[in-house]
Amino acid sequence: MSGPKKLHVKSFGCQMNVYDAQRMADTLAREGFVETETIEDADLVILNTCHIREKAAEKVYSELGRVRRLKDEAAHHGRKVTVAVAGCVAQAEGAEIVRRAPTVDLVVGPQNYHRLPDLIARAAQGERVVDTEFPVEDKFDHLAPASAAATRRRGVSAFLTVQEGCDKFCTFCVVPYTRGAEVSRPAAKIVAEAERLATAGVREITLIGQNVNSYHGEGADGRPLSLAGLVAAVADVPRIARIRYTTSHPRDMDDELIAAHRDLPQLMPQLHLPVQSGSDRILAAMNRRHTCDDYLRLVERLRRARPDMAFTSDFIVGFPGETEADFQATLAVVEDVGYAGAFSFKYSPRPGTPAAERDDQVADTHKAERLARLQALIDAGQDRFNESCVGRTFDVLLEKPGRHAGQLVGRSPYLQPVHVTAEPSRIGDIVAVTVTSMGGNSLFGHIVAPGERPPANIGTSAIAHA
The missing domain is CATH 3.40.50.2300 (Response regulator)
Incomplete structure (x- = not known):
């Protein structure tokens, strides 16, 4: 058989x-x-x-x-x-x-x-x-409800698609051509899926989309709902203790969403906010529709709303026409923001995109050299951020067994892996952890015993911008 x-x-x-x-x-x-x-x-x-x-x-x-x-x-x-x-x-x-x-x-x-x-x-x-034809029927039919049994194996954290496609047409990007125009799922369907995930044991949900903060799905009243409104609706789902969202575009970060970071404790103080370049000239060539100053003022507004906010970003080096001065402006942004981490890439042409047709492509040797310098600066900033966490206490969601017997790995509010000694039965718990050391990209600590410190302090440590 x-x-x-x-x-x-x-x-x-x-x-x-x-x-x-x-x-x-x-x-x-x-x-x-x-x-x-x-x-x-x-x-x-x-x-x-x-x-x-x-x-x-x-x-x-x-x-x-x-x-x-x-x-x-x-x-x-x-x-x-x-x-x-x-x-x-x-x-x-x-x-x-x-x-x-x-x-x-x-x-x-x-x-x-x-x-x-x-x-x-x-x-x-x-x-x-x-x-590969774009379907005539509902674009989100492929997100049919999963059973709790099917979802349970996903663990205590889960991704939940709320929006697909992109209308921004950055000149380096193929997403509008491969994923299509922006379409948002109705809020009721998203909340229903969040409820199924919670029933299956999920404690943390990451709302995802190619341009997630452009979300404008149908709300309960039939009118378009913003991402801030959707986050608030998901925050009302019992047992969902943590909410994140990615990937954001700086142009779509509105006052309501900034206020949500201030007002909703479930919304984690970590935001992936790609800037791509620090040069206004290159940003314009990329069709990013924001300036470097726009981006830096947005970061400051978010930090005023949530002082312990940590930022990550994406960077492209060697975009067509990029000069050393343009690249130096990118390095300056990294220094100004003090990222908790970032992804950096050499520009590579994508067939069918406007940037691929430009005749001022940057030599690969220049791209490789600039990438190495940028990544070294990003790594140093990430190390400073992790070092600033040592000695602090914050909530950690325990997700899975670690490499060693008796060890569990969880995630901090800032998305860092945190290793602690705990029984497997604690997976899914959110516990206060005092960080004692760092290693590589991970943190190590111990679970705070009852009475060791006032519970009101849990998760409220402000991480200073290094």
């Missing part, structure tokens, strides 16, 4: 893809698929791709070479393996993927994951399936 069909999803890139992978797995669970961490055991392999990072398509084809060998080995032993490519590379490349990589049975874009069972059935009949 054969066992259940096994599914392996390998995700690349952004948090949207992590969420999408979970939803695909939940959708296919209803078709009898169970997830496996071992790709060699899988009957269905899905590569969930991202087109943002450098040489994204090439990395997918390289991975497909490895998958082809696994598929051939399985066939040698009489076992059929279906291979699917999903995500933004699938959307951008479409039928070109099956032409270049005959091992691929199915190509599916991000808008069509709800149709996976039918697409897989067609592939099983020998059809080479490509489905």
Whole structure:
């Protein structure tokens, strides 16, 4: 008697893809698929791709070479393996993927994951399936409700998609072309999903979207609701103790959302707010629609609302036309803000984007040298931020076992991993932890015993801007 069909999803890139992978797995669970961490055991392999990072398509084809060998080995032993490519590379490349990589049975874009069972059935009949058309039906049909049982394995933290697509058209970015125009889910559906997640044991929800703070879904009164209003609605869900959101655009950070950081204790004091460059000239060329001064004043407004706010960011170095003076302006922003961490990347052209057509591309040697200097400055700032946490006490959500026996790992309000000694039964608890040391990107501490300090101080430590 054969066992259940096994599914392996390998995700690349952004948090949207992590969420999408979970939803695909939940959708296919209803078709009898169970997830496996071992790709060699899988009957269905899905590569969930991202087109943002450098040489994204090439990395997918390289991975497909490895998958082809696994598929051939399985066939040698009489076992059929279906291979699917999903995500933004699938959307951008479409039928070109099956032409270049005959091992691929199915190509599916991000808008069509709800149709996976039918697409897989067609592939099983020998059809080479490509489905990258933007659907006529509800764009969020693929976010059909998951059962509590399916969600439980996700742990105590979960992503929840509230918005997809982007209308900003930054000149370096393919998202408007691969994910489509901005569309927001109705608030009632989001709150209902948050309630299911809470029932399944989730304590922390991260609301995600390509441009999440442009959220404008239908509210209870039928009128558009802002992200601040949505956060307040999710904060009312019992057992949801923590809320985050990502990724934000500085242009869409309004007064109501800033006030929510001041007024809602569930909204964590950590915000990913990409600036991309410190040069107004480069920001204009990127079509970011804000200046460096706009960004710095926004950071100050958020810090006035929430003094312990920690910021992370994205940076692109070597954008076409970037000079050393432009790059120095970026370094100045890093110094001014004092980030708790950041992601930095060399600019790489994306076919079909305006920046890729420019004739003033920066030499790769300059990009590599600038990236190294920027990342060193970011790393130093992250170390200062982590050092400022040593000796402080704040709430930690315990998420999973650590590497060592008797150890659990949780997340601070600022998203840092925190290691403590605790029993596995404490997973899902939010505990006061005094940080005693740091190592790499992690913190180490001990759980505060009852009566060790006044409970009113828990989680209120202000982390100074270093």
